[in-house]
Amino acid sequence: MSAVVIGGGVIGSSIAYQLAKRGAPVTLLEAREVACAASGASAGGVRQQGRDPRELPIALRAIAMWPGLREELDADLEYYQQGHLTVVADEARLPWLEARVAEQRAAGLDVFMLYGDDLREVAPGLADTMLAGAYCPTDGHAQPITTTKAFARAAVRNGATLYEHTPVTGLVIDGGKVRGVETPRGIVGADAVVVAAGAWSPQIAALAGLTLPIEVAAPQMMLTTPLPHALDPVVGCVGVLLSLKQLRYGNYLIGGGWPASVYMQREQPIGMNRAESMRGSAAASSSVWPILRQTRVLRAWAGLEAVAADEVPILGAVPGIDGLYLATGFSGHGFALAPYIGVLLADLITTGGTAIPLDSLAITRFANAGPA
Numbered sequence: 001m002s003a004v005v006i007g008g009g010v011i012g013s014s015i016a017y018q019l020a021k022r023g024a025p026v027t028l029l030e031a032r033e034v035a036c037a038a039s040g041a042s043a044g045g046v047r048q049q050g051r052d053p054r055e056l057p058i059a060l061r062a063i064a065m066w067p068g069l070r071e072e073l074d075a076d077l078e079y080y081q082q083g084h085l086t087v088v089a090d091e092a093r094l095p096w097l098e099a100r101v102a103e104q105r106a107a108g109l110d111v112f113m114l115y116g117d118d119l120r121e122v123a124p125g126l127a128d129t130m131l132a133g134a135y136c137p138t139d140g141h142a143q144p145i146t147t148t149k150a151f152a153r154a155a156v157r158n159g160a161t162l163y164e165h166t167p168v169t170g171l172v173i174d175g176g177k178v179r180g181v182e183t184p185r186g187i188v189g190a191d192a193v194v195v196a197a198g199a200w201s202p203q204i205a206a207l208a209g210l211t212l213p214i215e216v217a218a219p220q221m222m223l224t225t226p227l228p229h230a231l232d233p234v235v236g237c238v239g240v241l242l243s244l245k246q247l248r249y250g251n252y253l254i255g256g257g258w259p260a261s262v263y264m265q266r267e268q269p270i271g272m273n274r275a276e277s278m279r280g281s282a283a284a285s286s287s288v289w290p291i292l293r294q295t296r297v298l299r300a301w302a303g304l305e306a307v308a309a310d311e312v313p314i315l316g317a318v319p320g321i322d323g324l325y326l327a328t329g330f331s332g333h334g335f336a337l338a339p340y341i342g343v344l345l346a347d348l349i350t351t352g353g354t355a356i357p358l359d360s361l362a363i364t365r366f367a368n369a370g371p372a
């Protein structure tokens, strides 16, 4: 069973790695360079907490894989399993957070509420206004560029062929069956083709007559000057666009979904920082973690992300086109899932089945998705 994976982000690279590990002849095709898009721009949060119930089983399995990836991929991924803390400042929202924690515990996640001194012990620099937090100790963060490249390199070490600067320009479909893809290098034949092209997936799916319910967003990030180590978990805040972490050398990485603008440049969309998002992000993050007021912003950037209509990924086979698979629409939270997405797609392609059902994440959950 030969395969082509379209897109050298963390998702495509993980799928290519797992396929290669299973001995399948696999070609990973990347239009530009590995990790050049969402996976390179990512905040790198590795979180189970706060997941849609359809996504949580994947997140639980992915997080079980993360601690072993350093050895498995032979790379320092700057992975820290030091928890994720979702704080709340607004008393009216506290019952909502407590209810979410109860739901997630019932679904098998080790997450619990912290109040008072217990909250400050986990995150001593929190603003006095923070009342409580939902804490999941097995969450964490990792370096997204290193991780993506490590998956791609491990795929190649296991026998995959990687072509960068090789955009897929067409799908070869014959009698309802995929036969390969068209590229400037010529046709690359395959029994299975996986669309893992992030924000560009709708264009590729359209080549097969599919309409993907995906919009392109451009979440924005900021990196600050370093300060002495003070923060272990990743911090989010209910009702605030925030994901905050302190990196290895003391810099703070600030995200949370503040929007950049999407511009077209030479027919390619790019994300451009918005000053008002930078100001909003700085105000929001320092209202939760006040010492940030002593830092300066070193760099800000944005990455293009495929956001599905219901904000959970679109995974699995395309009905009506034998051999065509989708792994896209990760909606701002696909990095953490990537290790197990590779397992799921590789199992599906090589054995026809997966350890957990993918029905609720299939393209068939949307009406009118095609094929046309």
Ligand SMILES: Cc1cc2nc3c(=O)[nH]c(=O)nc-3n(C[C@H](O)[C@H](O)[C@H](O)COP(=O)(O)OP(=O)(O)OC[C@H]3O[C@@H](n4cnc5c(N)ncnc54)[C@H](O)[C@@H]3O)c2cc1C
Binding pocket: 006, 007, 008, 009, 010, 011, 012, 013, 029, 030, 031, 032, 033, 034, 035, 036, 037, 038, 039, 040, 041, 042, 043, 044, 045, 046, 047, 166, 167, 168, 169, 196, 197, 198, 199, 200, 201, 204, 218, 219, 220, 221, 243, 255, 302, 303, 304, 305, 327, 328, 329, 330, 331, 332, 333, 334, 335, 336, 337
């Ligand atoms: C700013 C930001 C912060 C984020 N923070 C987090 C976080 O903290 N935690 C988390 O879990 N997730 C986070 N995410 C989401 C996560 O990073 C993405 O869900 C994930 O990286 C998506 O990976 P991907 O491989 O699907 O897409 P991408 O990384 O975008 O990869 C798609 C690739 O396809 C290539 N491509 C496009 N067209 C073609 C073509 N025709 N032929 C060949 N290749 C093509 C592109 O060049 C690109 O490299 C964040 C995303 C952003 C943008």
